[in-house]
Amino acid sequence: MSVATDRDGLFLAAVRAIADDVAGPLADEVDRDARFPVETVDALRAQGLLSAFVPEELGGAGVSFDALATACFELGRRCGASAMVFAMHQIQVATIVRHLDDAPWFEGYLRELGEQQRLIASVTSEVGTGGDMARSIAAVTPAGDGRATFEKQAPTVSYGRYADDLLTTLRRSPEAEPGDQVCVLTRGEQHALEPTGTWDPLGMRGTCSPGNIVRAEFPVEQILPTGFAKVMNESMVPISHILWSHLWLGIASDAFARARAFVRAAARRKPGEPLPAAIRLSELMSELSLLRAEVSSGLREFVDASAEDRTRLSQMATILRFNNLKIAASEQTPRVCQAALGVCGIVGFKNDTPFSVGRHVRDSLSASLMVANERIHQTNATLLLIAKDV
């Protein structure tokens, strides 16, 4: 076994154990109380998994991107909200790892992230931009002495209260155009969050994502050297779409597993009798396999493009590809979960049976809303005018 596969194997074994022993047993409580899955995050910290994707030379485990995606799937099978927190943190880590351009401050930060297992949340959405992550209103504002400040109104900040640090998108300066953006990493003591709303949503309740006004003051070294337009196309957007779709596949796969367990139990109760639910289960399986195929081919194409020439990820045809992954997976996941509910019937509809899939259905409904599919279709519609081979 090579060092790399060994590393990935150890990482995934640790993730699976946490998914089965911690995240899964608490999933219903986290969902019911809309509370942060603190035990799961503590367990991830204790095993050093928050720095899994940080390269070894910067103090991390240096696991592969494939392993990271599989980890999101594994957690998603047990607790969608825990998986989403894990995925969002890893998206920020991967973004920094891929774009730090040898900046000493960010190298030092990644070492600290490994030592202290710091959790990063992101502040990308903003009130007034119509859901367009590629535009900012809030700006990095020079404050003298190599320091700067910002104030940003965010409609959602997932697990912001529980994060150690924040990665925030902002205009480069008060004079910069809305599309001229940078990312800023601020540490807990450098920013303050003022909640602007409550958190009682339909699904993904454990992500604890109310709106906030974020205010910060920080040294300018904490601005990521690479501009956000490049960061967004080469990393943040495709990585988000891949890690999200893996955890959605995890949610859908568990819904399927519950439907299958239900049909098997029914078959055992009345051996030999016709079982209409078994046919519906077969239909459900083919829906799940479509989802699985799209998710795994998306991962493959991203890993290949990253290895070959990362700038290919900036090409419009490639942007369309990963936008389509998000749209397809976010629409197919609730379809699968709802079909699982159809198989299980009333025992699936009840929240307290081994065949309950209500949480899966509700969690899956967030998929088409987090970065609204409508907004992505708008982008695609424009890109389709010019892209050639899509």
Added chain:
Amino acid sequence: MNDEIRTIIREHARLSVDVDSLSDDADLYQAGMTSHASVNLMLALEDGFDIEFPDSMLKRSVFESVAAIAAALGELRRAAA
């Protein structure tokens, strides 16, 4: 060629400043060109110069300045010659 490019930019890139106030190397995105406007600019360039940008050229960096666009058009013309 740069004058023709500038004429097309003026009509389609929807900059927040006059294109003639910018140098050939100035970043058009920093001058206010949105992704949406950049696609309209690409379509107009294809039309104006009677060329087609292949997918490998359809990325932000290729259209970020007058000079970058001129280089891309030059490359396409050389390839066609």
